[in-house]
Amino acid sequence: MNTLRQSHVLALLISSLLGSVAYAQEPSQHAGTLDTARIEQLTGAKGKLDTAENVFKVTVPRSDLAVSVAGVKMTAATGFTSWAAFTPAGDHTMVMGDMVLQENQINPVMSTALENGIEVTALHNHFLWDTPKVMFMHIGGSGEAESLATAVGKVFAKIKETSSAKTPAKPKSFDVVKTSLDPKPLETIIGSPIEKTGEVYKVTIGRTTQMDGHTIGKTMGVNTWAVFAGSNDKAIVEGDFAVLESELQGVLKVLRGAGIAITTIHNHMVGESPRILFLHYWGEGNANDLAKAFKAALDTQSKT
Template sequence: MSSLKRLSHVLLITLGASIAATSVQAAEQVALDTGRIEQITGLKGTYSKQEDVFKVTKPRSDVKVLVDDWTMPPFMGLTSYAAFKPAHGSMVMMMGDTVLFEDEVNPAMSAALDAGLEVTALHNHFFFDHPKVYFMHIGGTGDAAQLAEGVKKVYDRVAEIRSAHAEPQSVFPGHIADQSSINPTPLEAVFGVKGQVNNGMFKVAIGRSATMHDVSVGNEMGVNTWAAFAGSDDASGG
């Protein structure tokens, strides 16, 4: 057999194996149980056949939001969602964006992390919005029911907060001392690095090394993670 014929034979075998592997993988994917997702989240969803994605949505119509003194309808960007798509085998991928107000961010993030979800971003979309609106991206890969339960826990936590206070709170609970008196020693022990002290405040910056345009950059160029503390040891803001 000539070299060309042998190469063609190998290519055909490889191509056939690839097609077979793709077919097996597709066959192993489990169809989304959309009814179960709706049951767990308590939300109605829509299915995109083209992308094989099922999405549940929750408009934030419970709080009036003004942008430049104009009342913004949920359709304009105030709707939380969670989208589910089959992944490998019986696994499902979930990605979502959660509309939050300032006093909901910490509790909602804790609820997501405690439920095993990933929090991949937290940011704002608007200028001159009142009350301030934030968007928390969540995600995860695993059992569809567990992911849906995680989404439900996040939404339930938000509902609990709004049930206790109909209007979003604009301040943190407690009072931060006007004159700072932070003891740096316990914080340095936690972070494992020395920090900076200034008028009773404490700041730590943990640098990393990187390369940009073939130039080495590090802590002083801004490649760092930092945290600053003000107030007292009992009540501080950071």
């Protein structure tokens, strides 16, 4: 083989090798494709595909709500639209979304999400001075696309089902100043000391995390607490759970399973490690039953 031919063959070989390396290093633009028509069918909502991000987002405007904020009449386009976005993620699909809810819808919709494999990641307000009061429940999940879309469809259906429902009638009110319950059985159930605070009874369970190289704990606000008031038969419990991210779904499921209402899920700090989330709750019923629900939620944390 003459020198010219050898050089030509060598150049072709190098070019082929470089091409193979470049191909191997080039990232896939789309990890997978979405059956957008099927997602629309299962969610019962219309969507739009963002081809640049390979994300299909379905939306449900809350046009059934007549909301005013600080006296300003709002529309669905001003931030009152429920949505869920789907995207391929390796060998599975990821979903994230935000549900627009009135107060009486929050817990039925949350239970529907949790019972169908959708995670609830935050619950808070987006506005002040809104009438009627509107809260926003953020969701997430990963798995098989059809299962996720089916679950989201059930969430949307529950929102529609409860959109015209009246707020459930509350039991006859009582004055917490006249609390008469016996704290001893509650202390036995929970397994932690209960202190009298004013006329009510409170239990506080500390946790720790790190901020700026320092340990912060119970007295700095990293704690789970519950206040019990009323009588043994007709009581309320309200408080705050401090949870790791990995513990949130388990605590939510136990509390909702016991009929405890979740009122807020959010962070109290930034930059801490491990990250601590806080969920606020409210329950009504027999004092011992409320204590058992609180304890059961605590127990899920020790198992996580």
